[in-house]
Amino acid sequence: xxxxxxxxSVDMEKIYLGGKEHHxxxxxxxxxxxxxxDQDKPALITYPDLALNYMSxxxxxxxxxxxxxxxxxxxxxxHICPPGHELGAAPISPDDPLPSVDDLADQIIEVxxxxxxxxxxCMGVTAGAYILTLFAMKYRERVLGLILxxxxxxxxxxxxxxxxxxxxxxxxxxxxxGLLKEFLLQRYxxxxxxxxxxxxxxxxxxxxxxxxxxxxxxxxxxxxxxxxRRPDITSGLKKLRCRTLVFVGDNSPFHFEALHMISKLDRRxxxxxxxxxxxxxxxxxxxxxxxIPMEYFFMGYGLYRPCQLSDSPRSPLSPSCISPELLSPESxxxxxxxxxxxxxxxV
Numbered sequence: 001x002x003x004x005x006x007x008x009s010v011d012m013e014k015i016y017l018g019g020k021e022h023h024x025x026x027x028x029x030x031x032x033x034x035x036x037x038d039q040d041k042p043a044l045i046t047y048p049d050l051a052l053n054y055m056s057x058x059x060x061x062x063x064x065x066x067x068x069x070x071x072x073x074x075x076x077x078x079h080i081c082p083p084g085h086e087l088g089a090a091p092i093s094p095d096d097p098l099p100s101v102d103d104l105a106d107q108i109i110e111v112x113x114x115x116x117x118x119x120x121x122c123m124g125v126t127a128g129a130y131i132l133t134l135f136a137m138k139y140r141e142r143v144l145g146l147i148l149x150x151x152x153x154x155x156x157x158x159x160x161x162x163x164x165x166x167x168x169x170x171x172x173x174x175x176x177x178g179l180l181k182e183f184l185l186q187r188y189x190x191x192x193x194x195x196x197x198x199x200x201x202x203x204x205x206x207x208x209x210x211x212x213x214x215x216x217x218x219x220x221x222x223x224x225x226x227x228x229r230r231p232d233i234t235s236g237l238k239k240l241r242c243r244t245l246v247f248v249g250d251n252s253p254f255h256f257e258a259l260h261m262i263s264k265l266d267r268r269x270x271x272x273x274x275x276x277x278x279x280x281x282x283x284x285x286x287x288x289x290x291x292i293p294m295e296y297f298f299m300g301y302g303l304y305r306p307c308q309l310s311d312s313p314r315s316p317l318s319p320s321c322i323s324p325e326l327l328s329p330e331s332x333x334x335x336x337x338x339x340x341x342x343x344x345x346x347v
Contacts, residue, residue, distance in 0.1 A: 019079070021086070026110040028103040029096060032086035033111055037076040042144070042303075043120040044075035045108070047128030049281065050227060051176075051184055051220045053086055054079035056211040057125055060204070060284040066291050066305070074303040075121065080111060082128075084219025091216045098222055101230045105135040112142060123147040126187075126254060126280055127227045137236040144301065146244040147294065150252045150280035153261045155232040164228040168221060175217030181209055190251040190279035204284055237264040244270040245297045247290060249278030271297070 019036035034054055048057035058079065062068050071077065083099065084092045099107075108131070112120060121144050124132035129151035136143040156164060163183070170180040185194050185205055195201035201209075244265055248258035255274075262272040275282050275289045282290060295305065 019077070022114075024111050024114045026107045028099050028107055029083050029092070031083060031107050031111060032081040032089070033115075034079040034081075035076065035115075036079070037072055039076045039115070041076045042074065043078055043112075043115070043117045044071060045078045045080055045111075045120050045122055045132075047080050047108075047122070047124040047132050048082070048085070049126040049128055049188065050082075050224055051085070051212060051215050052125075052188075053081045055087065056208055056284075057128070057281065058123075058283050061287040061290065064287050064291070067287060067294070070291065070295060070298070070305045073306045074298065078111070078115065078117075078120075080108065082219075082223045083107075084216055084222065087214065089216055089219060091218045092222060094218070099226050101131060101134055101226050102138075104131050104226060105138055108132070108135045109139050109142065118142070119144045121145050121147070123149070124151070125149040125283060126152060127223070130227070130230060130233075133237075133240075134233055136240055136242060137233060140239075140241050143242045145242045145297070146240070147247070147297070148244065148258075148261075149247045149282050150249065150254045150258055151246060151261055152227075152230070152254060152257050153233050153237060153264070154257060155230060156228055161228060164224060168224055168228070171217045171221040171224065176212060176215055176220070180217075181212050184212060185209065187253060188279055188281040189285055190249060190277060192277065193279060193285055208284070234260070234264050237261065238266055240265065240269075242269070243297070243300060245273070245293060246270065247273045247275060247282045247293070249275045249280055249282055249285065251278060252280035254280055 019034040022033045022035060024031045024033055032053075046054060046058055048054060062071065062077075082104065084090075112118075119142050122132040122136065124130070124147075126149065129148040130153065132146060133148065133151060133153060136146055167180060167183050170177055170183070174180070185208065188208065189202075189205055192199070193202045193205050195205065246258055246262050246265075248255055252258070258272070262270060271293070273289070273293045275286050278286045278289070298304070
């Protein structure tokens, strides 16, 4: 049974990395939102991929000092969790109706209204990118810009549909079992990070595997079923009014999806950054690759890092590595041209 539309903030504050957790009751259930920063600043909302929350999807990005200074200096961050994906979540009752992707997008507007937010910047990864894109289509006046990482916009292909059905069966019968986590890690990361018989699994993959242990299988299944039933929203992409920055790893299983999406967006207001030797979750695998493109993206909104550092040694990107089109005056104003940026790994 759906919960009422009134909202509340938890009485006992839970502090995660300095953020306060709120539980916002919506027409389709309760949503956990972690708020970090000065709420007088412009809002940046995040939405993670399947089976993840902000700790497992955006921690790497926000642990980069340069990126943190850029984002936290300019925004108050609102990390929205898919229903039942927050830390310590209980299993959602099987009597609760399954949400659709439209329901999940509508939850976001209720979150914005609860916090009295007007137009917001949005950042989403894969399934979360789809939800935020759908939200931007439905509530165009509430979105300033989109930062999408390995996004989806089409209905599942037969290959993805079958892959998701296998994961659904694993979740239904075995919960968050080892085989399911292997499927998810392959969804998120490149083969180099996941490891093989000759190369050990990376620390990033091991940490993510540990965080996946905290998820409730029934809750993940509900999100997966919604995403596996998603409609094709390609036809609405040209109607988006906001500027859009798309990142995708060239080893992502959704690489072609991202290329399809950028080809359908308005070329005047969108840009593509391809990250070499990276999987879907650029935010965790190569977060520094996002720094300079985001800096120039935000310049179009008059937003800057508090202290401009030249060619940070921590960043695999430097201005000389980026397509001149992204650095053009046009791209720093109202328009962004579609570009392809490849991040070369230092040996």
